[in-house]
């Protein structure tokens with residue numbers, strides 16, 4: 474019996490080694506997905522959406538700095554789009570609480586933004602930003618100026634040696650330096666980094682984020698060291714990742730429908746603080762490149778801002794309808810942890 478048990482054990486070990494990656498996938502993704510059905514069957518209603526106009530006040534974010542640029546600042550673009558998005562969402566989702574992080578040009582740290590989102594018990598967090606890239610510097614000749622210089626020659630020898638200094642004039646180019654705009658344009662959406670799941674869990678535990686103003690909240694009794702809490706937190710986080718990805722894809726789809734370049738859904742290796750720190754599915758939309766002439770004009774135009782706001786609102790509406798409608802068991806959402814492009 475013992476022998477057989479040992480054999481059994483070693484063959485199980487071999488199987489585990491052989492199929493380690495598959496088992497890992499099952500443990501990490503499929504099992505939680507099955508358990509998450511309880512969540513989706515409850516069809517959690519999206520009651521509150523937080524709209525964040527990126528940056529603000531002293532933090533201007535990126536700015537148009539290339540030659541011929543509108544010299545616009547990211548904080549103003551994000552505010553204009555966010556304000557329009559809030560209006561659009563209030564119109565399209567009348568029963569839903571739409572909360573902007575800011576409605577004017579105030580300085581607001583990402584910590585404050587995350588705290589606002591958490592304190593208002595947001596079900597979704599949507600950050601509006603505009604992309605920037607490091608620009609190359611070019612130069613051109615804009616004129617010439619005369620420069621005088623001298624050459625020195627010695628003639629003769631010994632005591633009769635004589636120094637002859639001759640002045641000359643030459644033309645020197647006057648150069649002007651300028652930043653070359655980027656050719657990159659289009660919209661991308663970022664979600665929190667799955668590899669940094671621990672931070673999202675920490676955000677769930679973090680008392681100063683969660684219950685700062687709610688001393689009487691019964692959730693204060695949570696024992697964060699309990700295995701139940703840890704398992705639940707991981708489950709929530711995976712659920713948030715799945716939902717964030719789904720929402721991000723929906724936004725990109727709606728943006729693409731307007732004819733704008735769709736740069737896909739991304740994760741940033743080092744993570745994005747505000748996305749990691751919020752206890753809800755969260756996305757960050759890089760609406761366009763402020764360092765690209767076409768995009769900068771589009772982002773500053775009434776038409777462009779309205780078009781982007783409407784696209785995001787449509788995506789949110791579709792997403793809300795989808796998650797609030799209980800799905801049959803077979804129609805589970807596919808988890809895609811890869812970044813596109």
Ligand SMILES: [Zn+2]
Pocket residue numbers: 527528534535547602603
């Ligand atoms: Zn930004």
